[in-house]
Amino acid sequence: MTTTSQQPPASTAEGLHTGQHRHFLRKVWALAKPFWYSEDKWWARGLLLAVIALSLGGVYLSVWFNHWYNSFYTALQDKDAAGFWLQIGYFCPVAAVAILSAVYRYYLRNILELRWRRWLTHVYFERWLNQRAYYLLEVRGGMAQGQGTDNPDQRIAEDIDRFTTLTLQLGLGLLSSVVSLCSFTLILWNLSGALEFTLAGYDIVIPGYMVWVALLYAAIGTWIAHRLGRRLVPLNFEQQRREADMRFALVRVREHAESIALYGGEDVERGALRQHFQKIWDNTWQVMRTQKRLIGFTAGYSQVASVFPMIVAAPRYFNGSLALGGLMQINSAFGHVQDAMSWFIDAYASLAQWRSVVDRLTSFTDRLDALEQEAQARSVQQDEQARSVQQAASAAVVSVSPASIMASQAAAVKAADTGGCGAGCGCVDSEETCCSGGCGACDSSGDGNSGSESDADTNSGCGVGCSCMASDEDTPESIAVADTAAGLQVRNLQIALPDGQTVLQLAQGQVAAGQHTLISAPSGYGKSLLLRVMSGIWPWWQGNLSLPGAMMFLPQRPYIPLGSLRQALAYPAVTSRYSDADYLQVLQQCRLSQYQSRLDEVQGWSHSLSPGEQQRLAIARALLQQPQWLVLDEATSALDEDTEHHLYSLLRQQLPDTTLISVAHRPTVAAFHQQHWQLGAMSS
Known part of the structure; x- marks a missing residue:
């Protein structure tokens, strides 16, 4: 039988x-x-x-x-x-x-x-x-x-x-x-x-x-x-x-x-x-x-x-x-x-x-x-607090999409407040003027030089390029996640470890669609935890978080499933979604043309590909899937600067409607981004 x-x-x-x-x-x-x-x-x-x-x-x-x-x-x-x-x-x-x-x-x-x-x-x-x-x-x-x-x-x-x-x-x-x-x-x-x-x-x-x-x-x-x-x-x-x-x-x-x-x-x-x-x-x-x-x-x-x-x-x-x-x-x-x-x-x-x-x-x-x-308790709490936020600021309600990045935490949230910054403000290094009205921890030019604490009380607010740390008086007032086309918005975000220890606080931040953003900080500061919260896999956080709908995440060490190279490129989608020409094109673009004849070869690709080749394969996946938002967590750290420059240029050219959010240490990556969140500077 x-x-x-x-x-x-x-x-x-x-x-x-x-x-x-x-x-x-x-x-x-x-x-x-x-x-x-x-x-x-x-x-x-x-x-x-x-x-x-x-x-x-x-x-x-x-x-x-x-x-x-x-x-x-x-x-x-x-x-x-x-x-x-x-x-x-x-x-x-x-x-x-x-x-x-x-x-x-x-x-x-x-x-x-x-x-x-x-x-x-x-x-x-x-x-x-x-x-x-x-x-x-x-x-x-x-x-x-x-x-x-x-x-x-x-x-x-x-x-x-x-x-x-x-x-x-x-x-x-x-x-x-x-x-x-x-x-x-x-x-x-x-x-x-x-x-x-x-x-x-x-x-x-x-x-x-x-x-x-x-x-x-x-x-x-x-x-x-x-x-x-x-x-x-x-x-x-x-x-x-x-x-x-x-x-x-x-x-x-x-x-x-x-x-x-x-x-x-x-x-x-x-x-x-x-x-x-x-x-x-x-x-x-x-x-x-x-x-x-x-x-x-x-x-x-x-x-x-x-x-x-x-x-x-x-x-x-x-x-x-x-x-x-x-x-x-x-x-x-x-x-x-x-x-x-x-x-x-x-x-x-x-x-x-x-x-x-x-x-x-x-x-x-x-x-x-x-x-x-x-998970159910978190969802109920977030729903209740999101409704409170809606009732308090009905004019700023953001609609909820069924395709929320965190399906178990569907709720509405008001848009992030872009009002005044507290004494813990940190500013971005970008082409735009950050904290145009002045910020307590940085000057109006956005160069990251600290101002006085009294300035923080009088200055009017931050621009869209600014991300601020929460002060002692500015504690999270609600927990909510929304799926919105307005971009990524953060307010009063606290991220903790499972034991309750807080490791990162962000008072305010915003990334508009098309505004490529670089995030940097000293090692161990919590950059990866921030991305895990964005992806929905890290439940130990509270605050207001508004997320765009379609986000793709590329970790530093790509996951390569067992099977053929075609399956590895398409993951997690089915291979039939893309044509042979699509696979061959992205391999050529990502400097992996030596593998074009081995698309259907089944072996342990995670062992046969070098770390740099694995990261190039992950970029090829992104080119195939064409997400609206692409988050790269040290996704080019194993590559030389020339290949890294080539791949970022490729992403900007081939995915013009995709917003890039990168975590990286190399200063050369900054050229491909319009704003720079320096979490280390914020903490000081």
Whole structure:
């Protein structure tokens, strides 16, 4: 049977939440339930019913074989050849049915596991990539200990597979054990008879004594197994984490092979990898020691169980009250009862692994739930405050586009105030006059020389080229994002780290459409954070921010997906959007003509292209997509000045309707921009 992968609807994906549950089994149900009520529910329920029916059929066949043992061994004892061959004749077709039942029980169960895994994997794909949760998890994990979720890729790729497999395996195994226990307990009760003995002068009769012996035997074994194996749950959890950490370290070596080779860092990497493996070694030894004790007990438990019913029933056989067939039937029935009662013992290692897998998946789900709740809270707060801004300044309301760069934060905002600047004002270095009315921190010529604080109180305001820092008295009054054709406007913007520490404040700034702007500041000042806020991926900010509709961002290190060079150029659009002539033209323009014949070659382009070639490829993407606004974050830092000059000239010529916003350190880039935001000067 061949099936294709389908993405689940958002409604079913949103129904998977575990954070509101504390009890383990409730979390398991919250994790498992959505699949059985999804768009795939009829397939899922039908397959489950088929597998259950085959499992119950297997129990029925076991009961039939138990009765067959009596007739078969009785024929052997009586040396009844005709009866012997008759029983063989009965056995063959029933055995064939049992084989077919086992095969299709396995096959249908695996189909169900695969469909469940597909559905659950797509749900986690959606939730992990939704609202940039994958990015926020990494940011929080890197900035605050205990805030992140280790190895989400391993949880999606492996833990989901283990969860579906073990849940069905353990669930169906438990069901079969319960049905088998009920069926064979009745058989064993009738076969074992009553145990009669005298104790302290009293005659004691225990009906169905073999059942009570099996129950006591299994209860003692279960208690001992739990005592010996309970440490496996946290050890398995830790083992999966450490294995994933080492895989991640190995992948990093592959990704940064050239840099490591140039640094000659093999010894450092070798030491780091050995440390990762040492952690696996240490934890594995603990798992092995625990498993050794558990396996030693369960092996002995099973060996004793194989002869224990024979020992108990032997007196009745030797005194002639029990035939050989009855003895074998008792042995078989006792084995099934004991196996059913010992399900917990036999499945203990799998239960420990299942518990650790569920813990990893539910903790991952809880983290995604928390991020979604934070995003919803921010959206509600921004909506409320944006409405307040609208009501206070209805004449300056900016309409909201459905294509907002931050879809979860759609709101209206008034245009940025271009009134007076406070004492913390910083001015741009541009062709236009900045702060034409005078600014407290700079003179009217816009050369960046500081004025007096008293001047700030009297001067009238800043022009469109000025961007100011917030003073202590000028705090953010609202949070809002708008999508407007008026350009980019900032007022009272505060940007913080996830721990709440403010790293950048901007009181006022504006970039009109067509007004190319250069942003510079000392390293580590927060330039990249400002661009992340503009792109909508950094939620830790407050203030008034008005954004243009179509913005494209080019990071310093371009992302190059796996696949062909054509796919790398078109990313994130589909390749069919552009013609072959378009691809060949931008490669020629960006001085990558040597790759024109390799458009459809599939390889790891992120490794084969140099950093400078990767940045040129990113510029080629921008030429293909022709955005209205293009934001470059050190996007030409790996290029020589001549190539950098060529590419900026190319952007200005080929994209005349595109507004450029650049973060760069080289002064040569300033020639392609009309205004200059110097964040470092603003802070002083």
